[in-house]
Amino acid sequence: MTKIFDLAQIEALTLELQAHDEAALKEACAESQAINALVEHEITDNPHFKLGVPNCPTSVQLSYLLDSSFIKRRLSKICHRERLRKEAISKSIGGKGPVSYCSDDTLDFIRDGDKKNEIFLKNRQVIVKETGESINLLDLQKNKSKNKFNETYFIVKNLESIAQEQSFLPFMLTLTAPAKFHPNPLKGRCAFDAYSTTDSQTYLRKEWARFRAYLAKIGVPMSLQFCFGLRTAELHRDGCVHWHLVLFINPAILATFQAALASRFSSTQADIISIDGCSTSTYALKYILKSVDLDDLPIDYTDQDRTVDELRKENDLSTVTDASRVRAGIRAMSIRQVQYYGINSSLTKFRMLNKITEQAESFPPDIRKILDDCRINPRNGQPKNLVAYKNFLQMYSEALELIHEETINKHGLQGNKIIGIRFIASNYEYITKDKYEIVTSKPKQQQSEAPQLSTGEISSTATAVTLISIYPRRAEHPNPKKIDRPTASELLKQAKLSNPERYMTAYISINATKALTETLNDMQISKLMSMI
Template identity: 25%
Template sequence: MSTVQSIRDDLNARSSARPMTKAKAKKLAIKHLLAIEERYIFSKTLVYFYLQCQGIEPPKASNDDSFFLRVLCVDWWIRKLLRKDARDREATSILAGNVAKGRQIYCSDATVINVQERWANTLQGMEQKLCVSDAGDELDMLDILKSSLANPENRRAELMVRMSGFEQYADSKDHIGMFYTITCPSKFHRFMGKSLQKNTKYNGATPKDAQKYLVGVWSRIRAELDSWGAKPYGFRVAEPHHDGTPHWHILLFMPRDYEYLITETIQEYACKEDSYELASPGAMDARFNAKRILKEIITKDGVKKVSATGYIAKYIAKNIGFDIGMDSEDATQSTDKVSDRVRAWASTWGIRQFQQLGGASVSVWRELRRLKDKEIEHDVIREARDCCINNDWAGFLVVMGGTEIKRVERELQLLKKNEFNEETGEMKLNRYQEIVWKIVGITADVFDVVTHLKKWTIIQKPQDIKASGGRARSASPPL
């Protein structure tokens, strides 16, 4: 057997191996804890080095004490080890060439199965739980899940409300819309374009590495635009190529005078790395593409109105799991048939699929929606609340001061408080001895409106309810 074939067989064997169990992760976690306590506990720098050698991302902690409490926590290690195992197995599948159209598009079959099993276990666990309030309300956790943004229908609806609201606001300001697509340099791709031709420039990067690259590119773009006072607003969607490498679609609105500056800045940073690749025909369009959104187009039937939201709506629908026709990466399957693979890809690699760029805080928007039936004396809060319950994102932007001011300068802010132990009067801390701030309402200067009037606790269902499969009493969900 050739060396190449033996390596390929080894990769296939590793990618198809059973995932790490929680019991095995716990045993391995204890070994790591002992190693840290015996050799590295006296130095945070050495602990960092040890974690990096093990392929574990160091914890983000507010202070040194909470840092060490995390790295000495078995549960923290179990979560990290299970995540690392899932990503290592998926990376092995990509390296072996198994993740591709006509094979296992977007992510491996094993990963899809494992993620689906995890989702099923989560749903099964929720079936056994109730959410109860201090006022005696009881809610079934599955009902809460269906009414939350975890429900694809709800998630799509909210994204489209905000996206169309941005467009309405842009029209009122005579702003234009631009649609950009940014992809990664060749070294991040396992295959050449949409073909199954092996990419000799591929450096073994994972989708997580590619997403980190795109995030870094965008942070530099944003910093450059901020220095020029340019504040475009809109949405971006991250979706996978057939081999799992992410690329971004970005819909931005901006004043007409900023079109050239913003487009040139995005192109400059998107094409900066490995720019020598862009000399060949079509290479520039593959790395960066910009399209001016025309509100009207001329067809054989006359003038047709065009919605800017429509440019990105199909990407939102596809990546949430709705059928919008044949998949762009694999013309043999409809988008709803591959939606589980896209969601498994995003879940495994920790990739944020949708992100709002600029504009007002969606957290404030969601909190205000809780005040649907409440009398509010503050004019601005009441006006913003009315926009929220009427799904008027454009009006909400106006009330919040438009798109150009910073979030910290807006009149309406989230009201956050920390909890205190009712018996001792001491401030409640999390298991890593950090202060936990919870959103409890909305504040405007010195005027506060509380949106969380009840305290909710998740409990196990009583046995009689489990056996009958009955539902709990209905109440407004804590969402």
């Protein structure tokens, strides 16, 4: 039997499907345009939420905007900036007033953040895969100040040794922002004309970058050949930032350096003095101390220390006894308190090299030589290598390179992270990314509920840890039908018990003769919010 096709019907159906596809495409384009416009509008009205990534895809920016933790971090920065602005305008910090360096609110905010961080770290462990050793992250955090102080002082000692070998001259350079960045100076009249004290750091950072670029342009860039050192950021009593730089300068370019400095900074902004009478590392010690949490270091203040601190405070400088306030103010501005110059970003490679925990004898001879010369802890019973960083800078800095791996975070943003180090001569690669795992401890209640195992049976959760993946993973969404939720009558009963005043208000009573005209006060609003 011959089947007859209705060509007209087929053509009509085809046209209908094409029209449907075109409509769906237009709808998708319109939706995409609407989302792009929404994201653009949001970051235009709230530039603090814009990612500092060139050509950032809209989908990535939108994902960040929907991430509560990202919004919380950005809001914290906004709160810090606006609080610092309010303090600057009201002149509540510095001058001859009782509060110096930062407000009590800023200090309390930083301390509260540290306490929350301690709770988070307390339930996390680092597992060393090589040995199976488990180290609590909070214990590592408690040693952070000690380790940071030791590393900074160790680096300064090594830089000082290099400078002495090359007959470089040690100097202390103090950079201060102009008067318009000082909201409440101890001396002189106030000429404050900035948004907040944070702008003083922005000014110093930009001007110092221009100065370094000028040195490079005239042929004397900051390097081991001409000039190198470190800087620490501190605060005046009114919260304005100033820098202290310990610099080792080649005598051959000293006149050029000073002339360049005078051409870029006024005499009131830049004060450079020669370090005499003691070693450079000893001179820099008081500045290093103020960059770490002194509560974690075994330091005793003498009467002489307190006298020196009082003199520094009278000269509008930071003090060791007020280091916690200085650090809180610095952290509120998101400033790196210690930074190095002239060492070509070699510190990261040096740290990666010191993450190699195996015995040097297990490596080829050329790599073994580098490890023997550049590891602080030889791991063979020998004493610490106190010139490890000096050896690395002078002989091996260019013999190694970092290994990077491309990554994509949970928001879809591409990036890269350091996963190891490569010895260029032999092309030998040492990967560190799989040496450690970060895990979270299960609560004790959950551990006690674990089923009892028979003799000889080993539980896979015996260590009571849950792996935290460093890669994005899909969240598990619970079934709403299986969640026990209170009924409407139970919710009304809770509302009546917790907030009877608002519960008894006739919001929608048809018999009400008088409408409510009074505005809710702050306490009533808080009570309502507590019911959400």
